[in-house]
Amino acid sequence: MEQEYPYLRIGTAYYKIVQKPLASGDRMTLLLPWSVECIKQDHGKSYLSGIPKYDGFCFVPSHLHYQRFIGNFYSRYHPFLHIPKIGQPERTLAYLGHIFGDQLEYGLDYLKILLEMPMQMLPILCLVSTERNTGKTxxxxxxxxxxxxxxxxxxxxxxxxxxxxxxAHKVIIGVDETFLERREDSERLKNLRTATFYKSEAKGQDRQEIEFFGKFILCSNNEDNFVLVDPGETRYWIRKIPVLEKED
Incomplete structure (x- = not known):
């Protein structure tokens, strides 16, 4: 039986694939930098020759036709873990009807595009209400x-x-309790809405230009000035959310 290795060499760096426990009981797959010396100490020097090797990272969002390895590159995008089945999600549709109201069909199209065409640009969705218990979060x-x-x-x-x-490597970026009152905030949002490349920066690492496919969803209790929106601006889709009639 072929040995499975929990390590990867990507470029000249080594990583370990780990499953981080979450409070929900689920686990999150992480790729952590791992020193070659630790690997040799744990498994011996000869172990290194069997570790899968890739030229670098890529980022190709796909849910229905997912590939972890594309050419000799490792995709940072994560697999879609759910299996669709036929049925009527009545409670979910009722909740989405609460969020999107008379624009429910547009809302369903928005979600369908997220699932089937995650590289497609979408408007910045804004869910706002001064009321509590609206279901925004x-x-x-x-x-x-x-x-x-x-x-x-x-x-x-x-x-x-x-x-x-x-x-920067996520396809959906939610911002809760939004109050982005600065002009530079709104300009950055608008630029990201149409950006195809973006500079990603991590602590202790050089900035890297990456392909960017992020869609922003803003939730705020501030209806009027959660972000600066100029007259005639079409990059935002703003929904005022009513109070839930009942919790379910």
Whole structure:
């Protein structure tokens, strides 16, 4: 039986594939830098020759035709873990009807594009309400449950940070409790909405230009100035969310 290795060599660096436990009981797959000396200490020098080797990383979003390895490159995109089945998701549709209201068909198209064409550009979806108990954050949590490690939920501090590697490789970027009142915030959002490449930066590493496919979803209790939106701006899709009639 062929031996399976929990390590990879990508370029000239070694990584270990680990399963990080989450409070929900799920596990998140992470690729952690691992020193060659530790690998030799744990397994012996001869072990290194069997570790799979790749030329570098790539980032190719796909849910229905997923590939981890493309050519001799390792895709940073994570697999879609759910298996569709026939049925009527009545409770989910009722909830989506609450979020999208008379624009439900547009909302379903938005979700369909996220699933089937994750590289397609989409508007910046904004869910706003001064009321509590509207289900805005639940929408972020629902998408996180569906798209898993390909989505992140951030704060405005994460969005403003120069160290953006945590979210630059995600296809959905949720920002909860949004209050991006600075002009540079709105300009950055608008630029990212149409960007195809972006500079990714992690602590202690050089900036790298990557392909960017992120879609932003903003949730805010501030209806009027959660972000600066110029008259005639078409890159935002703003939905005012009512209070839930009942919790289910």
């Amino acid at each position: 639940t929408f972020l949590n629902l998408l996180k449950a569906v798209f898993g490690d390909n989505m992140t939920i951030n704060t405005k501090e994460d969005f403003r940070s120069n160290f953006n590697a945590e979210w």
